Amino acid sequence: MLPSLLLRCLGLFFGLVLLLSPARAQDFDALLPGLAGGFAQQAETVERLGALGDPRAIPLLQALADARLLRMADGRIVAQEGAAPPEGASLIRINNRVRVALRGALGRLQLVSPEPAERLRAADAILRNRSADDIPLLEAALAREPRADIRARMELALGGARLASAEQAAKRAGIATLGASSSPEARNLLLAARAANPDLTAEIETAVAAIDRRLQMRRAAETFFQGLSLGSVLLLAALGLAITFGVMGVINMAHGEFVMIGAYVTVVVQEICRDIPALQPYALPLAIPAAFLVTAAIGAAMERGLIRHLYGRPLETLLLTFGVGMVLQQVVRLTFGAQNREVISPDWMMGTLILPGGVAITQNRAWIILFSIAVLLATLAAIRLTRFGLEMRAVVQNRRIAATMGIRTGRVDAMTFAFGSGIAGLAGVALSQIDNVSPNLGTGYIIDSFMVVVFGGVGSLMGTLIGAFTLGLVNKVLEPYAGVVLAKVLLLVGIMLFIQRRPKGLFALKGRAADQ
Secondary structure, three states, rough: HHHHHHHHHHHHHHHHHHOOHHHHHHHHHHHHHHHHHHHHHHHHHHHHHHHHOOHHHHHHHHHOOOOOOEEEEOOOOEEEEOOOOOOOOEEEOOHHHHHHHHHHHHHHHHHOOHHHHHHHHHHHHHHHHHHHHHHHHHHHHHHHHHOOHHHHHHHHHHHHHOOOOHHHHHHHHHHHHHHOOHHHHHHHHHHHHHHHHHHHHHHHHHHHHHHHHHHHHHHHHHHHHHHHHHHHHHHHHHHHHHHHHHHOOOOOHHHHHHHHHHHHHHHHHHHHHHHHHHHHHHHHHHHHHHHHHHHHHHHHHHHHHOOOOOOOOHHHHHHHHHHHHHHOOOOOOOOOOOOOEOOOOOOOHEEEEEEEEEEEHHHHHHHHHHHHHHHHHHHHHHHHHHHHHHHHHHHHHHHHHHHHHHOOHHHHHHHHHHHHHHHHHHHHHHHHOOOOOOOOOOOHHHHHHHHHHHOOOOHHHHHHHHHHHHHHHHHHHHHHHHHHHHHHHHHHHHHHHHHOOOOOOOOOOOOHHOOO
């Protein structure tokens, strides 16, 4: 720990010395005429400018590489601005030797660039052309680099440069640097260096083993996150179905189409907000209540107009809702077309987040996990804490007594179905951020939604939560070994065997469907 801190302090000190030294400014000015000399002098000058570490050399060397560097009539060396060189100026030409020197020098100089992207490119360039000469520059750049991702690349490049050194102590330091990384590139560098350094084989194998352990842990963590992500999508898709199917006993085959309609509402809200600049950042938050209200209204109309006539007749309900789903799909196809529609995610949902240990998670899926938990908590609160939830539970437990108590059971049925349909619309909003919005969007989730509800227990929201995340995790664990299709088949077979042992699922709940 202490030697590492000491090395960083020394690197910072020498970096500051390099940056602030007046002697360096004099060297820079004295070296410039060499760029207009012969090819051998040019290559030497380029290498010396690269080793100088002065950011002023970057535009000049870049102009030389792009054939835009001019020698003016008064001897000044300047980069060409504009389409044609000024009168009396001559273009400085280079050969292949100078071009090779330029690539290395620009890579070193970009380490001190104020642009993070250039520093990252410079670290990658040095990593590809590993040289012990770059060790002091990398140590100085590391000492002042504030960004963690660029520091990681610089440390990788530093480890590679130390491995290229002729000194055993530097090589051992390089092995230690690379061994502390969790990068497959560091592993490859160590394996490549093992044959050339037989006396360091034991240290290299120890470092490789440490990297392998961290890579396995990272893969396990990323698989766990992907399972959570898939589970959250299944939870959103199945939560509405847990109410309409689990609580009301309605086999709603149009549930996937309600999810699809929620996604299209997101598209419409985005189109409306696109014409109003002040609302553009709030398109997604505005789409959430809009999708809930639209799908809830369609669900209420469907329940009042069709489904209420078929309570107690599950086969007819299944066929009716299947037909309604096809009609809804066709209406959307005629209105919006069959092609995929684009939904632009807000900036705060885009990009990849790197967690400690190098675990990469996509931000949009992380937000969907939080959104699914928020929707579940809101649903539980609506059922447990509101008058609507109280009346719904009363109707589910004993419809006749609830009616004698003055509860309008028909109205409660419509509101319950609308509530489940509205939650399906919220699932559509979430899916629009990670999937293509098309008329077939909901079709792929209807079977998974029924699997989650049946596995978790008909009518149990807690069962839906546990079932969704369990199926998501198991699916992602099986996929690397069995493939996507076979993993789904194995999951389905597992649920069938489980249902044979527990027909009511993980959490059996009393209700209208359970009683029947």
